[in-house]
Amino acid sequence: MKQRAIAAIVSVFFFSFLSAQEEPQQTVVPKKIYTTNKLAPETAPEIDGILDDQSWDTVEWGTDFVEQNPDENTPPLYQSKFKLTHDDKFIYVGIRCYDAEPDKIEKRLTRRDGFSGDRITVIFDSYHDKRTAFSFTITAAGVKGDEFVSQNGDNWDESWNPIWYVATNTDAEGWTAEMKIPFSQLKFGKSKEQIWGFQLSRLIFREQERSVWQRIPVDAPGFISEFGELHGLIDIEQQKQLEIQPFTLLQYDTFPEEAGNPFRDGDNFKLNAGLDAKIGITNDLTLDLTVNPDFGQVDADPGAIALDGFQLFFREQRPFFVENKNIFDFRFANGQDNVFYSRRIGRSPQGSAQTVAGEFVDQPISSTILGAAKFSGKTKNGWSIGLLESVTGKMFAEVDNNGDRREELVEPLTNYLVARAQKDFNERNSFIGGIFTATNRNLEGLDFLRKAAYSGGLDFQHNWNDRKYFIQGNVIASHVTGSEEAIERTQRELTHLFQRVDASHVEVDPTRTSLTGTGGKIEGGKQGGGNWRYNAGLIWRSPELELNDIGFLRQADQINQFAEVRWQTLKPTESFRNISVGAEQTSSYDFDGNYNRIQWEMQTNLNWINNWFTEVGVGHKPRIFTNTFLRGGPRWRFSDENFVFAFAGTDNTKKFRTVIGHVYSAARQNNFSFRRYVLRFQYQPFDALNISINNSLENNPNRTQYVTETSFDGAPRYILGNIKQKTFSSTIRINYSINPNLSIQYYGQPFISRGRYSDFNFVNNSTAEDLNERISLYNDNQISFDAATNTYNVDENTNGTIDYQIGNPDFSFVQFRSNLVMRWEYIPGSEIFLVWSQGVTGSGDPTETLLSSLDNQILGQKPENTFLVKATYRFVL
Template sequence: MRSTGLLCFSFLFLCLFGFSQEELPPTKSYTTAQIESPIILDGKLDDDAWNQVEWGGDFVGHRPEYNVEPTQETQFKILYDAKFLYVGIRAWDTEPEKIVRRMSRRDGFDGDFVEINIDSYNDKRTAFSFSASVSGVKGDEYVSNNGNDWDSTWDPIWYLRTSIDDQGWIAEFKIPLSQLRFANRENHTWGIQFTRRLFREEARSTWQPIDPNSPGWVHLFGELNGIKGIKSQKQLEIQPYVLASLEKYPKEEENPFKSEGKEVNANLGLDAKIGITSDITLDLTVNPDFGQVDADPSRVNLSAFQLFFRERRPFFLEGSNLLSFRTSGGPNNLFYSRRIGGRPHGYPENVQFMDYPNNTRILGAAKITGKNAKGFSWGVLESITNKERADVQYEDGERGEEIVEPYTNFLVGRVQQDIDGGKTVVGALATHVRRFDNRGNGLEYLHDNAFSAGVDLDHNFKDRKYGMEFKVMFSRVEGTQGAIFNTQTASERFFQRPDNNHKEVDSTRTSLVGSAATFSFGKRSGNWRWSIGSNFRSPELVLNDAGFLRQTDDINNWIWTQYRVNKVTNIFRWQNYNFYAEYNNDFGGAITGQGMNFNMNWEFNNYWGFGQGVWVGGTRVSNADLRGGPSIKYPGNVNYWYRIGTNSRKKVRLSFNNWFNWGNNDYSRSSGISVNVNIRPTDALQVSISPNINWNRNDLQYIAQREFGDETRYILGKVVQETYSMSVRANYNITPNLTLEFWGQPFIAAGEYSEFKRSHLPNSENYTNRFHAYSESEIEFNGQDELYQVYENGSSDVDYEFSDPNFNIVQFRSNFVMRWEYIPGSTLFMVWANNGSYFDQSRQNDFNDLASRLSGLTGNNTFLIKYTYRFIL
C-alpha cells in the first residue's frame, strides 16, 4: 500500500462529485412583543398576555422524511419582559391517549418532547437549547460549532410547566435572560429553531426547514424579531455546599491508619456563577467535592499506554467544548481536565504503613467565558491544587508525613474569532502547568513547567458545502535532567530503542520542544460526503501535564467517504455507507499502521437497526510494545463486527453487538459480545442491563525484559485473556426533580500465559524468525517462589527469571444516589458508594471460581450527604 497514490486517486475520485449548488428554503421569521400583563406559569397558556402575539407554526418534517407535512401540528408563541423570555408551545395530537410521557432525570428523554434553540448571539454558530418532555422533565444544552457539539452539562436555571388535554399537550417555558448571552444593543434579532419529537412514530419536525444533509445547524435557523430595550443582566449565583461522609473499610489491626475500620469527614465548599456582562460569565469553585460522581468502569490494560477515562465532574464538563483542542487520533487533546485533581505522583519508600490520598485536592478554580457582538469568544480556566502529604509509619515505628504532590497551577486559555458570519473561524489555545518545589519521593521527575499551544483555522466555502481545517501545535517542557530523561524514555516516546535511527536520548537536556499539525479538506453536506487529510505528531511532543497523548512519532494520512440516504424507502427509514482508509508511518519511515474499513448502517421500517463492518489491516510495526526495546513487526489482521437493535420505542428494547478479529499467521485471535437490555416497567422506572464478554489470544504479548550478559532479553508469551463484566443501571423518577439512581458493575478478568519466547529478529520479514521459543529444557516454573527460571544454551545455572504473569481480577463497584433538586439550582444528594476488589496470580482460575468470590469481596463503603443551596442575587 502506498499512501501518496491511494490518497491522490481518492481525492480525484471524490472531486468528480463536483461543487453542486442547492437552493435553501426561505428564512422564516417570528415577531415577539413585551408582555403587558402577568403570566402565571401553569402549562395552560390561558393568560391574557398570550393574546398579544400570533401563533407561529407550519412545521415541516425533518426525520425520517424531510420537508413533508408532519402527521401532527405544532404551534408556538413567544413573549418577553425585562427579566424573562416566555415560550408557549402547543403540541396538537389527534390521538392524545397515545402520547408517550416517560420520565427520566434531567437531560435524558425517552418520550415526546419539544425544544427551542436560541442563537441569542446571532453569530450563526452557537445556541442555547431548552427542551421539555411531556412529563415535565427539563433538558438544556449549549450548542457550539454550528451544531456539531451539544454540551448537556450546561445546567441553567429556568422554569417549566406542562399539561395534557384532549387536543394534545402544552409546554410553557420561563427562561431568565440572565441565562442567555446577547450583545448590548437596543434592537435584537436572534436566531431560533423549534423541534418536536413524536415518539410513537420516531419522527421529528422543525419550524425552520433544515435538510438533515445540510452542512451545519445553527446558521440555518429562522429569525426572532421584536425584542427591544433589554439590558445586561447582572447574574450572580452563589451555591455553597455542606458535606458529611462516613467511610468504612476492612480493619487492619497492625496498620495504625486502618485499625478502626472507619473514617468520618465533613467539608464545606462554594460554587459561584457571576454574569459580569450580558456576554461574559465567571464560574468559580472553592474546595469542590465530586463525591456523587460515578466511578470509572473497570478495565485491564496490557498495553504500553495509559488508559483514557472521560471527565465526569460537572465544573469541568460545563463549557468543555470551548476549551477542547484535539490533535489527531482518538482522545488526544491539548487539554484534558482530569489532569487537575488526579492521583498524586509521588510515592515514599522505606515505609511500613501509609495513608495515601486518593486524589489531589483542588483548592480553587475559576473559569471565565464570553463572546462579544463582533464574534470574538474566549475562555480562561485557572486552577490550583494542593501540596498533598501522606501520613506514614516508617519501618522503625516512627510516624511522619511525606510530600507526594507539589502545589501545582493549571492555566488554560482559548480564543476564537468568527469571520463572515461564522463561515471562517480562527482560534488559538494555550496551556501552562507550573509545579512548585517538586522534589523527593520521585517528584523530582515531574516537569517544573509545561507549555503547549495551538492555532486552528476552520474555513467553509460554497455555501458551507465544502470546508477545510488546519491546526498547528507545539509543546515545551522544562525540568531537571532526570525529569527530561524520563520524558524521553517514557512510553509515549521510547527514544532509547536500539533501532531508533532518527532520535536518541540526551541525558543532559533540561527541556524538550515538540510539534504537531493536521490538515483536512472535504465535502460537508449532501447525500455524499467525503474528506481527505494528513497529520503528524513529532517524537518530542509532550502533552500529558495538561492534556492527553498516547503516542508520538506518527504521521497519518487518511481518506473517508460516506453515502447517506435520509429518506424512507420500501425497506429502510434511513441508510448510510462508509469507507475509510489510512496509512501511518513514523519519522524514520517505518510503517506503523495501514488498512481500510467499510461499514454500513440501516434502520428498517419496523424501527429495528442493523449495522456491520470490516477492517482489513496490513503489516504494521510497533515502536512501543517491547517497552524501550527494538520495534516489532506484526502480521496484518481482519476485524469484522455487526450489531442488531430492536425497536427503540418499545418498553423493552435490546441491542446486540458481536465482533471477531483474526491475525495473520494465526498470531492472534479475539472476539467479543456486548448486549444491552433496556426495560421500562413504568413511565417512571428505567432499568438497563449490559453484559459484556471478551476473549483474546495473543501469542506475542510482552511480559518483561531481563539482562543477559551484555544483551537484553525481551520476553513474550501467549496470553489467553477472558473478561466478563456487566453494567446495571436503574433510574426511578419520583418526580421530574426527584430521582433514585443505581449503578453497579461486577467485573472479572483472568489472564493465563504459556508458550514463552524471547524476541529474536523482531523486524524480520519471516514471522517465525521474529522470536525464539523456549524449549522445555530452557525454562521451568518454580512453584515455591512463583517464578519462571530460564536456562539458555543448555546452562545448568539460572540465567534470568521472571514472575508468574498470570492474573485474576474480581471487582465490584457501585453507587446509589438520591438526587433531589428541591428548587431550581439547589440540590440534596444522598450517596452510598461501594468498591470491592480481589487480585491474585493463581493459575487456571475459571469463571466459576472467580465469580464465586464476588459475594465475598471486601472493600470500601462510603456514605455521604451533600446539601447545596443556590442563592440568586
Template sequence: MLMDIARRVLSAGALLLVPVVSVEAQQPDSLPRPTMRAHFRTGEIRIDGRLDEADWSRAEPASDFTQSRPNPGATATQSTEARVVYDRDALYIGVRLNDTRPDSIARQMARRDFTDIYSDWIRIGIDSYFDRRTSFIFAVSPRGVQRDEFRYNDSENDELWDAVWASATSVDSAGWTAEVRIPLSQLRFSVGDRGVTKWGIQFGRVLARRQETSLWSPMPPQQPGVVSRYGDLVGLDSLTPPKRLEVLPYVSSQVSREPGDAANPYYDKSATSARIGADVRYGLPAGLTLTATVSPDFGQVEVDPAVVNLSAFEVFFPERRPFFLEGVDIFRFGKSVTFNDNNPSNFFYTRRIGRAPRRTLDGLGAAYSDVPVQSDIIAAAKVSGKTNGGLSLGVLGAVTREERGRYALPDGTRRSAIVEPRTEFLVNRLRQDFRQGNTVVGGVVTGVRRELEDPALAPLFVRDAVVSGADFEHRWGNRTWALSGFLAGSRVSGDARAMTGLQRSAIRAYQRPMPAASSSTARARR
C-alpha cells in the same frame, strides 16, 4: 547547564480539504428561513403546563412544521404551535402539540438527561450569540422529563452541559402542552449599541410512534449545518443582560464506616471530615462570564465507572464537574473538520486538575500508610464567552495544594512524604470569527508548573510544561466545503531522570526514544 533539545517531530494536524456535501445539492442560503416575533410579558405567567395566561394569546405562533424524517420536506403529520414570551429575567416558551391519537402519546418516565427511552419530545434550540454556530438546547417530554445540551461549531454537541430551568407539561384529549421558563442567566448573549436585534431559534418535535421528527425551520438531511439552519427570533428590543451574580457557599461533612485492621494507626472505623467553600458566577460586560470556585466540593458529581485497564494507554474519563463544563467549547483545540474524527487531539484535559496523587509510598518500608484519594483544588477561576465582534475568549487558572501521605514503619515510627506537589495550571484560548463564522482563526497557550523543592520529587515529576498552537477553519460555497488545520508545539522541562521517564512512557506517543544526554533537562515537540 547544557540543554539538549530533542529531535523535533512534526505533530501538526494536516490541512484537510473535506467535501461536506455534494456541490450539486441545493445550497443552504437558498432555503427559506422562517421568522417569529417574541412578546414582552405584561402579566404573570405560572409554569403549570397550561397556556391560559393572556400573554400567550398575544404572542405570535410559530407553526407549519416540516418533517426531517422519515419523509424530509413533507408536512408534519401532527400540527404544532410554539410561542415565545420574555421579560427582563427569563424567556418563556409555550408549545401546543396537537395529536389526533392522544391515547398513543409516548410518555415513558426516566431520569433527567436520559436519552434511551420511548417518548415524544419537544426540543427548543436558542442561538443567543446569533453566530449561527452555537446553541443552547432544552427538551421536555410529555412526562416532564428534561434534557439539555450545548451545541457548538454548528453541528457538534456537549450533552454534559446542564442548566437551571423550569418546565411543566399536561396531556389532554387533543394532545399535550409544554410550558418552559429559561432564566436569561443560563444563556450567553450581549447587547450592542442597538440592543438585541435578533436570535436564532429552532423547534423540533419527536413523534415516537411514527419515528417522526419535524422542525419549524426546515433542515434537509443532505444539507450541511444545524445551528446555521435555525430560524430568526425578533422582537427582543426590551431585552437587557441580567445581573448574573450567583454565589453558592457550602458546608459539607463526610462520615466513612468500613472494616479495617485494628493495628493500623490510621484506621478509624468512623472517620469524619468537613470542608467549607463557595462557588461564584458573575456576568461581565461584552458577553463574558467569570466563574470562580474556592475549595470546591464535587461530591454530587456522578462517579466514574470502574475500568480495568490492561493496555499501555491512559484511560480518559469525561469531565462532569460543573466548573470545568462552563464554556468548554471555547477551550477545544486541535479538532479537524472530517467525516470521521473519532480520535481528535486532546490538548487540554481538565481531569488532570485535582487528579489522584501519583507518587506511591512503596519503597519506604511502610507497614501502614494513609494517602489522599485526590489533590484538593485550592481555588480556580475562569473567564469565558463570546463578544458581539465574534471574539471567543477563554482564560482558566487553577491551583492544587501539596498533598502528603502518612506512613508508619514496622517499629512504630510515623512519618509523612509529599505524594503530589503544589501545582499551578493556566490556559489561554482565543478564537476570532470572520465572514459570519465561516472563517475562524484561533490560538492557544497552556502551562503547568509544579513546586519540586523536595529532591525526592524531581525524578518523578516534570517541573514545567507549555503547549502553544494555532488553528483555523475556513468554509466556503455556502458551507459546502471546508479547509481546517492546526500547528502546535510543546516544551517540558525538569530533572534529567524525569525527562527520560517522560519519553519512555507508553502514554506519551513519542513513538520511539529520542536521543538525549544524561544531563538533559528539557524536551520539545512540534
C-alpha cells in the same frame, strides 16, 4: 517514502473523483421569521402548562412544522404551534402539540436531561453566530433538559444547567407546555434590536418522528447555521448573572479492618464545605469560581486494564470542568489527544512514600483542588474566550512506624493555567483561534517530576459554497523543563521511547533539561449537499511533543494520513428509514521514515422502517508495525489482520429493547485474535422506572504478548508469551423518578479481567514477516516453573545453569464500583444528594473461571462503603 507518496496520490484522486460526480444542487430553504413583542408590566403568563392567559393573545402563532425524520420535507403526523413573548427579565414560550391519540403520548419520567418520551425543544442562537446555541427541552412528563450546543450542532453539552421554569398539561387535543427562561441564563450582545437564530423541534416518541419549525434538509452542511430567525427583541437589557452556591458535606466511610494498620481501622468520618459561584462580568462573559470543590455525587470511573502499558483515558464528569468545556477544547488529532485534559487537575499523586518493613502508609488518592476560576463566554462580535486558573495543594502521605508518624510529600503545590480564544469572521463561515497552557510545580525535592510545562497552538476552519465544503487545521508546540532526571524520564516514557535500539533519529540525552516538540493536523472535505460526504487529512506528532502535564497525548513520533467517504440516503425507502455506507483508509509513519501501518475499512448503517437498526463493518490491515510494543526494544511487526463487526438493535420506542453485537478479528498464522460479545438490555416497566444492563465479554488470545525484558550473554532479551485473556464487564443502571425533580439512581459495574500465560518465547527477528522467524519458542529443557517462588527459570543454552528468571505474569484483576444516589432539586438550581458508594478492588486467582472470580472476589469480599449527604443552595442575586 514511496508508500507515503502513493497514499497522498490516492487521497487526491479520492477527492477529484468524488467532486466530479453529478449530484443534486444543495437545497436552498427560505429563512422563516417569528416576530415577538414585549409584554406590559405585570402581565406575564402563569407557568402552569395551560395556555389560557391573556398575555398569549398579544402575539401570533408560529406553526407549519415540517417533518425532518424519517421523511424530510413532508407534513408531520400531527402539527405543532407556538407563541413567544417576553418582558424585561424573561422569555415566555407557549407550545401546543396536537395529538389525536393523547392516551398514547409517552410520558416517561427520568432525571433532568433524560430525554425520553414525547418532547419538544426550543433552541436559541442568541449570539447569531450560526455555530453555537442554547437548547431547552421539555417532555410531556414535565422533565427538563438543557444543553449548550456548539460546532454547528456536532457537540451537545448536557452539563449546562441553567435555572428556568416549565409546566406541561395533557388534554383532549394533545399536550401543551409553558416555559419561562431568564435572560440572565442566555448570552447575547448589546444592540437596539436583537436578531437571534431560532428553532423548535418536536419528537413524537412512539413514531420516532421528528418535525421542525424551520426546515433543515437532510443534506444540509450543518444544524445551527440553518435556523430560522427570531425578531422583535427590542431594547433588551443585558442581565448580568450572579449566583452563589455553597455546599456542605457529611461523609462516613467503612472498609475492611487490617490488623496492625492504624490507617485501616474500619471506618472514617469527615465534614467538608465549599463554594461555587457564577458571576456575569458582562452578559457575554461569565466568571466561575470554586473553592474546595467536592464531586462525591459523580459516577465512579469504569473498570479497565491496559496490557500495552499506555495510560487510560477517562471522560471528565466533574461539573465545574464540564461546563463550557467546548470553549477550552483543543483536540488536535483524531482520537483523544488534546492540549487540555482537565482530569490532570486533581490527579492522583505521582510520588510515593519511602518505607521500611513494618511501616504503614496512608496515601491520598487525589490531589486537593484548593481553588479554581474560569472566565469564559462568547461575545456578540464573535470572540470565544476562555481563561482557567487552578491551584492544587501539596499532598502528603502519612507514614506510621509503631505509633511514630511522619509525612512525606507525594505531590507538590501546582498551578495550572489555560487560555483559549477563537474569532469568527467571514460572515461566521470561518474562524481562527489559539490556546496557551502552563503548568508550574513547586517541586520541593520531587525532582523526578517536570518543573514546568508550556504548550500553545493555533487552529482555524473555513467553510465555503454555503458551508458545503470545509478546510480546517491546527498546529501546536510544547516545551517542558525540569531536572536532568525528570527530562531523562520523559525521554524514556512509553509516549516517547528515545532509547529505542533501532531508532536513528532520537536518542536519550541524560544531560538535557528541556524538550520542545510540535504537532498538528490539516483536513478538508465535503460536509453537505447531496448524498456524498468525504474528507481527508494529515496529522503529525514530533518525537519531542509532550502534553501530559495538563493535556492528553498517547504517543508521539507519528505521522498519520486518513481519507474517508460516505454515502447516505436523503429519503426513506419501503424497507429503510435511512441508509449510510462508508469507507475509510488510514496509514501511519514515524519521523524515522518507517512505514508502519495501513488499514482499510468499510461499514454500513441501516435504520429499518420498523425502527430497528443494523451496523456491519469489515476491515483489513495488511501492514502492522509498532515502535512501542517492546518498550524500548526494536520495531515490532504483527501479522496481517482482518476484522469484522456487526451490531443490531430493536425499536427503542418499546418498553423493552435490546442490542446485540459481535466484533471479531484474526491475524495470519494465528498470531492473535479478538472476540467481543455485547448484549444490552433496557426495560421500562412503567414510566417512572428504567432499567438498563450493558454486558461485554472479550476473549483475546495472543501468541506474542509482551512479558518483560532481561539480558542474555550481555544482549537484551525480549520475552513474550501466549496469553489467553478474558474480560467481562457489566454496567447496570436503574433509574426511578418519583417526579421530575426527585429521582433515585443506581449505577453498578463489576469488571473482571484474567490472563493466563503459556508457551513463552523470545524475540528473534522483530520485523520478520513469518511469525516463526519473528520469535523462538522455549522448549521444555530451557524453561521450568518453580511453584515455591512463583517464577519461571530459564536455562536458554541448556548448560545446567539458570540464565535468567521470569516472574509469573498470570493475573486476575477484579473490581466492583457502584453508586446509589438520591437527588432532589428542591428549588430550581438547589439540590440535596444522598449517596451510597461501594467498591471492591483486588486480585483474584488466575486459575479460576470468570464466574468463580465474580463470586469469590466481588460477592464474597467485604466492600468499602461511603455514605454521604451533600446539600447545595443556589443564591441568584
